[in-house]
Amino acid sequence: MDRQASTSHIHVLERILLDENAEPTDLPLSLLKGITNGFSPAHQIGRGGFAEVYKGVVGKGMVAVKRLSRTFAVHENKFQEEVKCLIKAKHKNIVRFLGYCADTQ
Numbered sequence: 544m545d546r547q548a549s550t551s552h553i554h555v556l557e558r559i560l561l562d563e564n565a566e567p568t569d570l571p572l573s574l575l576k577g578i579t580n581g582f583s584p585a586h587q588i589g590r591g592g593f594a595e596v597y598k599g600v601v602g603k604g605m606v607a608v609k610r611l612s613r614t615f616a617v618h619e620n621k622f623q624e625e626v627k628c629l630i631k632a633k634h635k636n637i638v639r640f641l642g643y644c645a646d647t648q
């Protein structure tokens with residue numbers, strides 16, 4: 544993906560971040576790498592049983608990027624079901640779901 548395309552994706556994510564009514568969307572892996580400085584250890588803010596969580600910088604804002612561990616094999620259908628659930632989960636006490644990426648690279 545070229546620099547211009549990557550920048551336009553950052554704008555899409557920034558728009559979703561700023562507009563609380565915007566729907567989550569699929570995001571390219573290159574964008575997630577870009578905002579986490581290549582999933583650098585310095586950006587890691589947490590770790591769960593099957594994922595690591597990174598701070599992503601989007602303009603003047605910040606997002607959490609959850610990356611499933613390589614060792615955690617998840618079936619494509621299960622992943623899609625999970626994403627559908629997360630898209631529906633909207634509550635003032637639940638962190639907003641902004642987007643997803645199914646790239647297994």
Ligand SMILES: Nc1ncnc2c1ncn2[C@@H]1O[C@H](COP(=O)(O)OP(=O)(O)OP(=O)(O)O)[C@@H](O)[C@H]1O
Nearest residue numbers: 588589590591592593594595596606607608609638
């Ligand atoms: N939106 C977020 N903002 C800030 N930190 C977060 C966010 N999401 C997760 N974290 C941090 O990353 C850690 C791991 O997140 P994760 O969602 O994988 O945790 P978990 O639900 O405890 O794990 P598991 O699902 O394996 O039980 C959390 O304990 C928290 O410290």
